[in-house]
Amino acid sequence: MSAATTTDAQVSFRRPSGVRTTKNAIATVYVFLATALAVIPLAWVLYTVISKGIRLVLTQEWWLQSQRGITPRREGGGAYHAIVGTVEMALICAAIAVPIGILGAIFLIEYAKGTKVARAVSFTVDILSGIPSIVAALFIYALFITIFGLGRSAVAVSLALVLLMLPVVLRSTEEMLKLVPNELREASYALGVPKWKTILRVVIPTAFAGIMTGIMLGLARVMGETAPLLILVSYAVGINFSPTSDTMGALPTMINSGRDQAPQLPGYERVWAAALTLILISMLLNLLARFIARASKLKEK
Amino acid sequence: MAVTDTDATERVEPQPAAALDPSLSPAAGHVEHMHTPVPKVIHHAAAAPATIDQVDRAPRGVKLAKISRTGDRVFRALATTAGLSIVLLVLFVGIFLLALALPSLRADQDNFFTSRNWTVSGADLAFGIAGLLWTTVLSSVLAMAIAVPIAVGVALCLTQYLHKRASGPVSFVVDLLAAVPSIIFGLWGLTVLGPFLAPAAVWLTSKIGWIPLFSENVDPKGSVFVAAVVLAIMILPIVSAISRDVFAQTPRDHIEAALSLGATRWEVIRTAVLPYGRSGVISASMLGLGRALGETIAVMIILTTPAPSSPFSPSIFAGGETFASKIANNAAEFDSPSKTGAYIAAGLVLFVVTFAVNAMARIIAERGGAKS
Amino acid sequence: MAKRIDVRNVDIYYGGFHAVEGVSMTVEPRTVTAFIGPSGCGKSTLLRTLNRMHEVIPGAHVKGSVQLDGTELYGQGIDPVAVRRVVGMVFQRPNPFPSMSIYDNVAAGLRLNGVKNKKILDDAVERSLMSANLWNEVKDRLGKAGIGLSGGQQQRLCIARAIAVEPQVLLMDEPCSALDPISTLAIEDLIGELQEQYTVVIVTHNMQQAARVSDQTAFFNLAAQGKPGKLIEIGPTEKIFSNPDEKATEDYITGRFG
Numbered sequence: 001m002s003a004a005t006t007t008d009a010q011v012s013f014r015r016p017s018g019v020r021t022t023k024n025a026i027a028t029v030y031v032f033l034a035t036a037l038a039v040i041p042l043a044w045v046l047y048t049v050i051s052k053g054i055r056l057v058l059t060q061e062w063w064l065q066s067q068r069g070i071t072p073r074r075e076g077g078g079a080y081h082a083i084v085g086t087v088e089m090a091l092i093c094a095a096i097a098v099p100i101g102i103l104g105a106i107f108l109i110e111y112a113k114g115t116k117v118a119r120a121v122s123f124t125v126d127i128l129s130g131i132p133s134i135v136a137a138l139f140i141y142a143l144f145i146t147i148f149g150l151g152r153s154a155v156a157v158s159l160a161l162v163l164l165m166l167p168v169v170l171r172s173t174e175e176m177l178k179l180v181p182n183e184l185r186e187a188s189y190a191l192g193v194p195k196w197k198t199i200l201r202v203v204i205p206t207a208f209a210g211i212m213t214g215i216m217l218g219l220a221r222v223m224g225e226t227a228p229l230l231i232l233v234s235y236a237v238g239i240n241f242s243p244t245s246d247t248m249g250a251l252p253t254m255i256n257s258g259r260d261q262a263p264q265l266p267g268y269e270r271v272w273a274a275a276l277t278l279i280l281i282s283m284l285l286n287l288l289a290r291f292i293a294r295a296s297k298l299k300e301k
Numbered sequence: 302m303a304v305t306d307t308d309a310t311e312r313v314e315p316q317p318a319a320a321l322d323p324s325l326s327p328a329a330g331h332v333e334h335m336h337t338p339v340p341k342v343i344h345h346a347a348a349a350p351a352t353i354d355q356v357d358r359a360p361r362g363v364k365l366a367k368i369s370r371t372g373d374r375v376f377r378a379l380a381t382t383a384g385l386s387i388v389l390l391v392l393f394v395g396i397f398l399l400a401l402a403l404p405s406l407r408a409d410q411d412n413f414f415t416s417r418n419w420t421v422s423g424a425d426l427a428f429g430i431a432g433l434l435w436t437t438v439l440s441s442v443l444a445m446a447i448a449v450p451i452a453v454g455v456a457l458c459l460t461q462y463l464h465k466r467a468s469g470p471v472s473f474v475v476d477l478l479a480a481v482p483s484i485i486f487g488l489w490g491l492t493v494l495g496p497f498l499a500p501a502a503v504w505l506t507s508k509i510g511w512i513p514l515f516s517e518n519v520d521p522k523g524s525v526f527v528a529a530v531v532l533a534i535m536i537l538p539i540v541s542a543i544s545r546d547v548f549a550q551t552p553r554d555h556i557e558a559a560l561s562l563g564a565t566r567w568e569v570i571r572t573a574v575l576p577y578g579r580s581g582v583i584s585a586s587m588l589g590l591g592r593a594l595g596e597t598i599a600v601m602i603i604l605t606t607p608a609p610s611s612p613f614s615p616s617i618f619a620g621g622e623t624f625a626s627k628i629a630n631n632a633a634e635f636d637s638p639s640k641t642g643a644y645i646a647a648g649l650v651l652f653v654v655t656f657a658v659n660a661m662a663r664i665i666a667e668r669g670g671a672k673s
Numbered sequence: 674m675a676k677r678i679d680v681r682n683v684d685i686y687y688g689g690f691h692a693v694e695g696v697s698m699t700v701e702p703r704t705v706t707a708f709i710g711p712s713g714c715g716k717s718t719l720l721r722t723l724n725r726m727h728e729v730i731p732g733a734h735v736k737g738s739v740q741l742d743g744t745e746l747y748g749q750g751i752d753p754v755a756v757r758r759v760v761g762m763v764f765q766r767p768n769p770f771p772s773m774s775i776y777d778n779v780a781a782g783l784r785l786n787g788v789k790n791k792k793i794l795d796d797a798v799e800r801s802l803m804s805a806n807l808w809n810e811v812k813d814r815l816g817k818a819g820i821g822l823s824g825g826q827q828q829r830l831c832i833a834r835a836i837a838v839e840p841q842v843l844l845m846d847e848p849c850s851a852l853d854p855i856s857t858l859a860i861e862d863l864i865g866e867l868q869e870q871y872t873v874v875i876v877t878h879n880m881q882q883a884a885r886v887s888d889q890t891a892f893f894n895l896a897a898q899g900k901p902g903k904l905i906e907i908g909p910t911e912k913i914f915s916n917p918d919e920k921a922t923e924d925y926i927t928g929r930f931g
Contacts, residue, residue, distance in 0.1 A: 020565055027567035031462055034454025035471060038541065041534040042478050045489050103383035111380050121384045124391040130659045131394075132595030134625045135648040138641075139394050142401050146641055163394075166387070183768040187831070189729055191782035191838060192758030194368065196376035201785055205772035224482025226598040227625075231632045252484045252598070259488055259602065275485045286480040362744040363676060363759050363841060368752040 046279070053276030056269060062277075066249065068238035072258065072267030079274055081239045081249035086281070089154050089250065090223045092243060093161035098215055100162075101169030102204075108170075109177040110199050129167035136163040137228040145232075152233050154248040160228035165218040172214025176207035209296030216289035220282045226252040251278040398645050398652075405642030413646065417613055419627075421643040422634075428643050430650055432613060436621035437651070440525050440600065441593035443617060444532035449586045452537050456544035461570055472545065479538040487602030490531035495522030495603065502526055502618050516616045523605030524618045531599055536589035543588065547581030548574050580669020587662035594655050597625035606630060624651035675702040675872040676742040676841040678723065683737035684901075685718055687730065692718050694901040696737075698891060700842075705864060705873045707883035707910070710893035710925065715902025716876045719893070720844050723874065724760035725753035741841060758786065761840035765847040767827035769819035769834070776815035778830055782838035797837045804870070805833035806863050825856025832863065836871070843867060845875040849882065861886050880926065884914050892922045 056062050065078035104121070112118040140160040144150045180203050188198040204211070229235075229250050235257050236247035251274050258271040408426045411418055416429020455475060459468040499522060510516045555573040564572065575582075605620030622630065628644050635641040678700040685693040693715035700706045708716040718727065725746065727733040739746045746756050769778045777784075779798045788794060798815070802808035807829040811822070819830055828848060835843060845864070849857040864886045867873060877883050883890055891907040906919045917923045924930055 020568065024565035024567040027570065028462065031454045031458035034451045035458045035475075037451055038455045038475050038478075038537055039471070041537075042474060042481070044493070045481060045485065048489055048493050049485065100383050100386070103380050104387055107380035107384035111377055112384065117384070121388055124388045126659070126663070127391050127656060128387065130591065130595075130652070130656045132597060132625055132648075132651055132655060134595075134597045134628050135398075135652050138628065138645055138648050139398060141635060142641060142645060143397065146401075146635070146638060163390075170387075181768070183764060183766060184770060186726065186729065187764065187768045187770070187834075188781075188785070189754075190724065190726060190757055190762035190764075191785065191834070192754050192756075193782070193785045194370075194373050194754050196372045197785055199376070202770055202772070202781075206770065208772065220480060224484065226482075226484045227629055230598075230629055231635075252482065255484055255488060256598075256602075259491070271488070275488055278482055279480075279485060282480050282482055283477070286477065363741045365744065365746075365751055365755040366758060368754045370752070 049272060049276045049279055052269065052272035053274070056273035057276050057280075062273060066237060066239045067254070067270075070237065070267075072261050072265050075266045077270070079251065079254060079270075079277055081236065082251045082254040082274060083277065083281075084239065084241065085154070085236070085249040086223050086251045086278075088241065088243065089158050089161065089248065090219050092155065092158035093165055093222055094215065094219060096158070097162045097165040097218065098169055101166050101214075102173050102211065104166075104170045105173035105177055106199060108174055110195075110203070125167050125170055128163065129171070131163060133160075133164055133225050133227040134231075136160045137231040139163070140228070141231050152246040154233050154243040154245070156232040157228045157248070157250075158243070160232060161222040161225060164225060165222050168218035168221060169211075169214050172217070173207070173211050176210030176214070177203065179210070180206050209292050213289040213293040213296070216285045216292065220285035220289070223285075224252065224278060224282055226256060229253045230256070251281075398649055401638070401642050402646035402649055403642075405639050406646050408639060409643075419643075421640045422637070426639060426643060430624070430647055433622060433624050433627055433647060434650075435615065436525060436604070437594060437623040437625075439615075439617060440529045440532060440604075440621075440623060441590055443525070443529035444536060444593045445586055445590050447530060447533035448537045448540055448589055449582075451533075452540035452585070452589075453544055453582060455537075455541045456548050457570060457574070459545055460548040461566065461574065472542075475541055476538050478534065483535065483596060483599045484602070486531050486535055487599035490527055490599060490603045491522065494531060495524075495527045498527055498530065506618060513615050514617060516614065516618070523603060523620045524616075525604065525621055526617045528600050528603045529617065531603060532593045532596060535596065535599065536592050539592060540582075540585045540589040543585035544578065544582050547578040547585070551577045580665050584662045584666035584669065587658050587665065591655050591658040591662065594658065595625060595651065597629050601626035601629045624648065675870060677702045678842060678872065678874070679738070679740040679743075680719075680723075681738040681740075683719070683722060683735060683739060685715070685722055685727065686732075686734050686736070688732035691901045694896070694903050696904045698904060698907050700872055700874060700889070702872050703868055703870070704888040705868050705875060705886055706889045706891060707887035708874065708876045708891050708893060709878075709880060709883050710902075710905075711895075711930065712878075713902070714893045714895050716893050717846050718902070719904075720846055720874060720876050721762075723842070723844055724762055725756045726762060728753050758782075758838060759840050760842045760844060761835035761838065762844045762846065763828070763831050763835050763848050766851045767824060767831050769822075769827050769830050771818070771820050773819055774816045775811050775819050775822075775830060778819040779833045779837050781834060786838070798833075801833040801837040804836055804867065805829045806859065806866075807833055823856070824852050825859055828852060828856065828860060829863065832860075832867075836867070841872065843871045843873050845873065847876050847878060850878060857882070880914075884910060890914070892917075892919075892925060894921055894925070 059078075061076065062078040062080075063083070064080055065076075066081035067077040067079075068081075070077035104125070108118050108121060112121070137160045140156050140163075144156050144159070145152065150156070184202055184206060185198055188202045189195070193202075229252055233250075233253075234247045235253040236245075236249045238249075240248055254274040255271050255278070258267050258274075261268045261271070405421075405426060406413060409428055410425060411427040411429045413429050414434075415431050416427065417432040418427045418429055419432075420427045459472050463471065502524065505515055551574045555577060556569055559569040559573045600623050604622060604626055606622055606626075607614075607620050624647050628648055631644065635644065678698075680696055680698045680700075683693070683696045684691065696715075696719055698706075708720060710716050721727040722735050723739060723746075727735070735747060737747075741759065745751070746760075769775075770781060773781060776798055779801050780788075780794045783794055783797055788797075799808060799812075802811065807826060810826065811817075811830075819827070822830060828851075832843075832848075849860050852860065861882065864873060864875065875883075875887065887910045889907065890910045890913040892905045892913065893902050894905045895901070896903050906913065906917055906922045908918070913922060914926060917926065
């Protein structure tokens with residue numbers, strides 16, 4: 001079926017038949033189309049959020065004021081309360097999730113590698129990483145509010161976030177610890193350094209960049225989580241630093257509380273500005289994480 | 302960067318001939334090259350081993366320090382506690398949720414799995430997850446059906462078609478999608494994408510609306526269709542990143558074997574890359590499915606909650622509620638244990654399904670990896 | 674500083690697997706002893722029992738006695754960590770700590786064991802780097818990363834790191850097998866100098882190297898297929914390489930196997 005005319009006696013390097021060339025061309029078009037299609041949503045979302053929210057985000061009040069006293073019909077106010085709330089809840093979560101995650105990874109790799117216990121722990125970490133955020137929030141609700149009767153609070157949100165951040169930190173730390181060559185540990189032992197100091201002063205510093213990356217990615221994830229905020233705390237429009245109070249502002253709930261508003265109202269623009277703020281923080285953390293990962297002394301294979 | 306080693310001058314002297322006697326070896330011919338004088342680096346004379354006074358010196362022993370073991374014990378205890386507490390935590394979560402859900406399940410007057418009612422206040426509970434199951438599965442499977450072909454296309458493009466220099470930035474952009482919080486996808490989906498897709502939805506309904514799956518147009522903005530598209534965008538980075546990794550690991554010899562037979566690029570992909578990566582892609586798709594199943598907030602924002610009395614519509618253009626969005630939508634109302642228990646029961650079903658999907662993904666990945 | 678090593682009837686086990694059997698030997702202070710033999714016959718295994726490094730592998734244990742100037746290293750209540758502070762080790766592939774500078778690498782053994790005094794650390798770093806023939810090359814960049822050096826320099830850095838804690842004995846497990854010939858020669862020269870202060874035991878696959886650097890050579894081999902490794906013959910290097918007692922030794926030296 002060759003397009004070229006050749007005699008049968010010759011050995012010729014024929015061009016592929018028309019059908020094959022067409023299929024190849026279709027495939028090429030398809031993959032490039034797919035790639036274009038994949039890039040479009042990000043550009044579109046960013047364009048939407050930036051175009052609708054940039055005006056407010058560039059003002060000074062946005063970063064310094066809260067929404068106290070502002071109704072959807074009034075201009076003004078800022079997102080300070082929401083930014084502070086988001087960051088505060090994430091940091092409380094990190095304060096719990098990061099040590100447990102790192103110690104858990106140390107347990108799996110340095111102390112219990114290959115044992116049945118390690119496999120059990122690893123399995124439960126897998127389960128934990130599959131918990132939908134709403135179920136994690138429900139659990140904390142049921143435990144603290146229904147059973148203990150404690151009432152809503154920002155701390156409860158942080159606890160729910162711990163369930164979500166812990167597996168991220170643990171898995172990434174685990175991967176980094178696996179990458180640390182065993183020879184480094186042996187070199188340290190050969191100097192007469194006990195195991196715990198070896199882990200603390202040799203292994204962890206070597207894996208540090210990768211561990212930081214995991215923490216950053218975990219933080220970015222929990223800052224964007226809305227479900228726990230919906231269930232476990234009430235949205236506050238004023239500034240509130242106390243983690244035990246039952247109201248706390250946060251960017252996702254700031255967005256959520258305003259999304260039903262009519263587009264003409266000033267409150268509507270604030271919703272988009274809050275969305276832009278949230279994206280900025282998330283992207284910043286992601287980029288920082290990548291940057292740190294590149295500076296890591298342990299290269300992935 | 303590296304300084305080359307300074308060349309140490311070798312202080313070398315051939316050994317005195319008496320030390321190496323070639324004639325002693327029976328296979329003299331074989332060993333001749335061995336017994337040419339072997340250069341020995343000269344040490345200072347004093348280092349000649351075992352001089353008289355060193356041999357006579359009584360051994361003085363070595364001082365071995367007393368090592369404190371507390372550091373090791375404490376640290377090991379800390380690490381073990383962390384590991385075990387995670388197990389306990391997960392066990393506790395599971396048992397606790399189950400314990401809370403069971404009373405409500407027992408009090409349920411409808412069949413939990415087949416009923417579409419959701420009466421959870423008051424004394425008589427009648428609730429079932431059939432409607433939730435349908436909407437959840439429909440939206441997630443549709444999302445997967447949209448996302449996977451595109452993700453595979455992207456992965457192939459990045460690994461087989463583009464140069465390293467171009468594929469870096471492009472994969473960066475695709476991965477950056479994962480950095481966008483889901484609430485923003487929800488907001489964007491509702492206000493921008495929904496209206497954009499509405500004409501297409503109307504057109505489709507008018508053409509093939511007789512198929513139940515495509516019927517009805519209650520709210521073209523808040524439909525399962527829009528939610529599925531948004532979910533597809535959200536799971537695209539995961540599926541494409543894993544597929545990319547799998548395709549990039551196709552052994553060079555498979556590819557070169559195909560190329561040497563005169564295959565076109567597409568034929569190389571079809572015969573070498575795709576078969577090798579099949580299990581990886583399936584695994585990636587299931588992970589994406591798991592992610593879509595558990596997505597709460599984007600779906601909550603986009604999907605129009607149908608009125609309780611409205612008839613059930615299987616159409617992708619209808620609204621609905623998924624497990625996650627139903628729980629989130631009613632977050633303000635968990636005032637009684639029996640009501641909360643019903644929602645927890647729904648949450649548990651979601652959790653089990655998500656876990657099963659993720660576990661299957663892992664098994665497929667491992668089995669595929671073992672084959673290669 | 675250097676001490677004498679007495680190994681008596683040592684058997685080494687990995688779990689139930691008998692890896693090395695019945696080794697007895699003496700290493701005099703300030704000498705270099707080379708362990709030679711084909712792969713898998715116990716040279717490195719035995720070397721690691723001299724500083725109890727085999728114990729990092731779960732289930733590895735030793736029967737018999739290893740004494741350092743009369744002090745039993747496997748005595749009741751003796752901590753392997755303490756043993757390793759007096760018996761140092763250099764490994765096959767250079768392994769400086771990536772998170773530390775050159776200075777920090779050399780000082781690591783002292784610092785991690787509690788030494789804080791800056792003057793002591795400075796002196797130890799300089800002294801060790803000089804003894805390792807590396808001082809002149811790196812004295813102006815002690816703060817730079819240890820992994821930025823060439824292979825041969827990294828290995829000398831590791832040697833400096835090992836001797837900074839002033840061990841009695843220095844164990845070297847094929848220290849040159851990952852290095853180019855010029856670096857190898859540099860390390861061999863270094864061994865000649867280190868011998869003045871330390872007792873050195875070196876495992877090597879390179880027979881010529883053993884002949885070049887050692888005073889005493891020990892030849893290891895498997896007793897038979899599937900059996901544990903054992904010490905076939907040990908003696909002064911010149912004798913082993915020219916007039917060995919055992920046929921197996923001679924066969925190995927002349928290249929008949931291994």
